[in-house]
Amino acid sequence: MTRNNLEQVYKRLFEAFGAQRWWPGETQLEVIVGAVLTQNTAWQNVERAIVNLKTAGVLTVQALHEIQQGRLAELIRPSGYFNVKAKRLKAVVEFLSNNGGIEGLETAPTVELRRMLLDVNGVGEETADSILLYAFGRPVFVVDAYTKRVFSRLGLLGENTSYSGVQAFFETRLPANPTLYNEYHALIVRLGKDFCKKTRPQCGKCPIKELCEFQ
DNA sequence: GCCCAGGTGTTTC
């Protein structure tokens, strides 16, 4: 890992895990809803909530706009923070409705769309970037807890690098390719879930040797 | 029973 660290890490991850085919979601709206629901929450719990929304037939902008917030909270209960998230989903859906729906936002420049998303209650940097990359296909690198953990343990990032600092680290060293960013982030999450947990059992099977040798 | 999970907003210094 001397010349281009990021490409080497990517290569190893891809060889170890293969294509992840993210985001797990069939429509743009499902991706957006999932991005809010997965905030500090295990994806398995998000899936239950999304199943509830589909079963209730409310996974459309129109239906989510019309549904009562309390009723929405009950449907997404399995994803945790359900009152907070119901409010956030309402805010996102209102934003979509006010801007010609998802279709109406396709033509917005990435920087402007990001700023608009950040103005929505409950949409922070990671959620905004997840939506930009996975729902709109924009070349934006998504930073999450795993990204910081993995790359700080590799010694490539400082422990307390800011979100924009981490993002810039990747975006200035990789081509602005949505397909690459998509797969890279998904692979980092895969690594984090399986081998690079917060409390870190020594697995010995980590595809990145430097990580398993860490401490 | 305890820690953790694909964060964000608010309050406080």
Added chain:
DNA sequence: GAAACACATGGG
């Protein structure tokens, strides 16, 4: 800015 706290379910 940065730290401390609230928000909550389900798995290990």
